[in-house]
Amino acid sequence: MEQPTWRLIKTEPLSGAMNMALDEVLLQAVQAGTSPPVVRLYRWQPATVSLGYGQRGQEQVNPDYCQSRGIDIVRRITGGRAVLHDQEVTYAVISRQQGIFSAAILKNYRIIAEVLLHCLQEFGLDAELVGRHSGAPEADAVERSACFTAPAQFEIVCQGKKICGSSQKRMQQSFLQHGSIPVEMDLQQLFCALNNNEAASVQKGTARLKNRIGWINRYCPRTVTIDDVETQLMNSFSLLWPVQFIAEPPGVAEMNQAEQLARHKYRFVDWHLMEQG
Numbered sequence: 001m002e003q004p005t006w007r008l009i010k011t012e013p014l015s016g017a018m019n020m021a022l023d024e025v026l027l028q029a030v031q032a033g034t035s036p037p038v039v040r041l042y043r044w045q046p047a048t049v050s051l052g053y054g055q056r057g058q059e060q061v062n063p064d065y066c067q068s069r070g071i072d073i074v075r076r077i078t079g080g081r082a083v084l085h086d087q088e089v090t091y092a093v094i095s096r097q098q099g100i101f102s103a104a105i106l107k108n109y110r111i112i113a114e115v116l117l118h119c120l121q122e123f124g125l126d127a128e129l130v131g132r133h134s135g136a137p138e139a140d141a142v143e144r145s146a147c148f149t150a151p152a153q154f155e156i157v158c159q160g161k162k163i164c165g166s167s168q169k170r171m172q173q174s175f176l177q178h179g180s181i182p183v184e185m186d187l188q189q190l191f192c193a194l195n196n197n198e199a200a201s202v203q204k205g206t207a208r209l210k211n212r213i214g215w216i217n218r219y220c221p222r223t224v225t226i227d228d229v230e231t232q233l234m235n236s237f238s239l240l241w242p243v244q245f246i247a248e249p250p251g252v253a254e255m256n257q258a259e260q261l262a263r264h265k266y267r268f269v270d271w272h273l274m275e276q277g
Helices: 014-030 063-068 105-123 143-145 187-194 202-210 226-240 252-266 271-272
Strands: 004-009 038-042 046-050 072-075 083-085 090-096 128-129 156-160 164-169 174-183 246-247
Touching: 014 038, 014 046, 014 090, 014 164, 014 252, 038 226, 063 072, 063 083, 063 105, 083 143, 083 187, 090 226, 105 128, 105 156, 105 174, 105 226, 187 202, 187 226, 226 246
Parallel strands: 004 038, 004 246, 046 072
Antiparallel strands: 038 090, 046 083, 090 174, 128 156, 164 174
16 A cells, blocks of 8 residues: 655745744645645744743743844744744644554554654653642742643653653644754743743743753763754654655745745734734
């Protein structure tokens, strides 16, 4: 039986607004049937804080610090907590609820998580899937807003610390799941970007984050690069999923639509800082 064809899209580093706009455009294309399912790998330039759709922007991010360091701020169409995207591999899986996927949200999370887990284990990390949500009732404000401080069901931890963060958006019979796999992590920058309390201690804040957050080169037996992780991640997708990947960049029309969406939605301060409802 012939394997279904998926698009593999790798883009040059883009701004936060363009990355989020392109994900949304590709979701619309898959839902409309004008694109086959997609795995997209991408990077961010400059570094960007992405807020979950339902977060209160002014309470979750420090815009003055971000502006002073040239860090973008953007709001995702997916839920979850804030993520600082910098030295990482970011992936997106966009598919209809058919083939290897279904309408069962947690099952879909697990199918994707198994690929991420395989990728990390191939680098020698002692990583495992979290079977249920692990809350952190004693966490401070920054920890409550940061994605990597609280593993959710079918997310991945290494030595008890979350090492991948993912979130999902469903559109009728299709869904987008995108996520972050940090290769390196600047905890001080993460704390300062998400901290609005001028009296908070940076030293204590970064120490608390270190007790909760993981990244690949913190645990990897050898130092790996973003290129290394992207290559292994695609190898894991190809090995575990019964699909055929065809490398294909976004079309001109898709990029034009993404630019329009970024201009009219994702670059607006009201979109990325106000509370969404």
